[in-house]
Amino acid sequence: MSDHGVSQTNNSETEEEEELRRLLVPDIHDLPLTPPSAVDFNFVAYFSPDFIKPGHDQYVYRHANGLCVIGLAPTHVAFKDEGGITAVDFNVGKSDRSNFKVTGKRKKNAQHFESNTALCKVCTSNESYIVRCCVKGSLLEVNDRLIKQPGLLNTSADREGYIAIIMPKPADWLKIKNSLLSSEEYKKMREAS
Template sequence: MLLYLYEYTRKCGKTGEGAEIVVWYNQPAALMLQQFALCAGRCAHCLALIGSRFPRGRDGHGCGAGRDGAVSLLLADVGQPREDYCILQHSNRICVITLAESHPVLQKGKTIKNINYQVTAHCSRLQNKVSGKSKRGAQFLTALAPLCRISCSDGEEYTIHSCIRGRLMEVNENLLNNPAILQEKPSTEGYIAVVLPKFEESKIVTQGLLTREEYEGILLHRLNSSS
């Protein structure tokens, strides 16, 4: 399935001509990078849609992207203690949902057995159908809506939440056949899903999220509490 995800108009870095850049999300990451490097020219635009983490806070600085680049925001203790998420928000409101490095699923010794997008008896995220620029047919998510359930070989099961209120643009179906990429490349090919907040809510939905510095403070507090 080809999913229309992103369009951006500016002068191409290669030809100098104005062009509408259209990217289909199911293209290989390397091809997407090549297209953006030639047409958009800035690292935030080149990497945002495949989920690269940027090391700074809400202004996007630190990667040379400026204020219109992707921003890495974090959320701690979602649903259960230490179940943390990293939300990559781009300037066009698109949010890529990934697991933060401290999430239990990403810890050493964990092996993912199965990833299931069937969240209830009557609802599967794989049945999400999006069409047109208005994104008709997209499933609407609340912040705590389940995206999938991850079962590990040690018997533990983790419910992965949306974290963002908005429309579900897509889930990462590649995880079904290769769940290991979630652990190997959690912030790029191992992303969970893509969510688009409503325009009028795009700033509100991220107000409760944390900058990298704020999140590191939480990690330090956890470390001190356990010692």
């Protein structure tokens, strides 16, 4: 093989390595200033503005596995009270939601709720507000940390301050999804009002 043939082989190997590097290593200019959070990366955010009552805005974060995390949107009326949220009570309706436990792969003991079923009551120094499911499905878990640490709603409502986790049936999710807003639609709506 001549020197000319060797240099062509080296050039094509170098080009392949550069192409592979471009595919594997992102261009620093294409990266966001802050990386996405685990919630942003793993969930699709939906919003239910004015759910049953004006100002009762809630979020529904849906994971690819179908689970929905329910919580208070940043524009919920409870956050407008000066002292913020001071208490969370899961004893609503006929049962205390914080006492039930779901077990096993088949989610034994999961309670099936309608979208308007009360999950809990959040209290401020002046008022109390009922937080509802927003999504028809099986209640798998409530965030009982909020009983002792209601302040999590004031500081981190979109993460540690979530209210509950619900598993809707696929058909029920498709029905409710059309009534929910995307993050962009929700922001536009709230900025306009």
